[in-house]
C-alpha cells in the first residue's frame with residue numbers, strides 16, 4: 001500500500017522528465033553553460049564533476065548508458081576529452097553530438113616537439129560567447145519546440161558574459177606592466193593570458209597526464225628567481241603540493257587558488273561566470289602591488 005502511494009507521487013515527475021530533452025555534458029563548465037541556456041526544459045547528466053580533472057578521467061558504464069539515451073551531447077572538443085570519442089562511438093547513440101569550441105581560433109603550443117592545439121578555450125570570455133551560441137543552436141536543433149525559451153535564456157546569458165568582459169578589462173587591464181608573469185600547475189590559462197597580456201608558466205604542459213621531471217621543476221624555480229615572479233597559484237583540480245614546494249624553494253608566495261578546468265562544488269565559483277570572476281579577483285589581488 002505504502003509502495004503504491006509512493007508510485008502515485010512519483011509518476012507525474014517521471015512523466016515530466018521524459019518530456020524534457022536529455023542532455024549529457026562532458027565536464028562541469030559545459031554543464032553550467034548548458035543549464036543557463038536550457039533552463040527548465042532540459043535534464044543534464046554531467047560526466048566530469050566539480051574540482052575534477054578531465055584530462056586524466058576514466059568514464060564508467062553509467063556514463064556510456066546516459067550518452068546512449070541522450071538527445072544531445074555537449075563536448076568541448078580541441079582534444080580536451082581524450083576519452084570521449086571512443087566512449088560516444090561505442091554507445092552508437094543517436095544523440096546530436098556537438099563541440100562547444102567550434103569556431104574558436106585555437107592557440108597552439110609546442111610540446112615534446114609537436115605543435116598541439118590548446119583545449120582550454122573557455123578561459124577567454126570572448127570564446128565563452130562562441131560556446132554559448134553553439135550550445136543554444138544545438139538545443140534548438142535537438143528540441144525546436146522550446147526554441148523561444150532557449151533564445152531568451154541565451155540573450156540573458158550573453159548580456160551577463162558581456163558585463164563580466166567589461167569588468168575583466170577594467171581590472172586585469174590595469175595591472176602594472178612589471179607584474180604580469182605568474183606560475184600555475186598546468187598550462188590552462190594561455191587564452192586568458194593572451195586576452196589580458198599576462199604570461200603564465202607551469203611545470204606541467206597542456207595536459208595533466210604527464211608528471212613534470214625534477215629537471216623541469218628545477219628550471220621553473222630558477223626562472224621564478226631570475227624573473228622575480230611574485231606569485232604562484234594552485235589549481236582546484238590539482239593537488240597543490242608541488243606548487244607549494246616550488247613557492248618555498250623559489251621565494252615566490254602562493255597567490256591563491258585558480259579554477260582552471262572545473263567549477264567549484266559550491267559557493268561563488270560553482271558557475272562558469274562565478275569561477276571566472278573569482279579568477280579575475282584572485283589574480284588582481286595578488287598582482288596589483
Ligand SMILES: [Zn+2]
Nearest residue numbers: 188206207261
Ligand atoms: Zn587542463
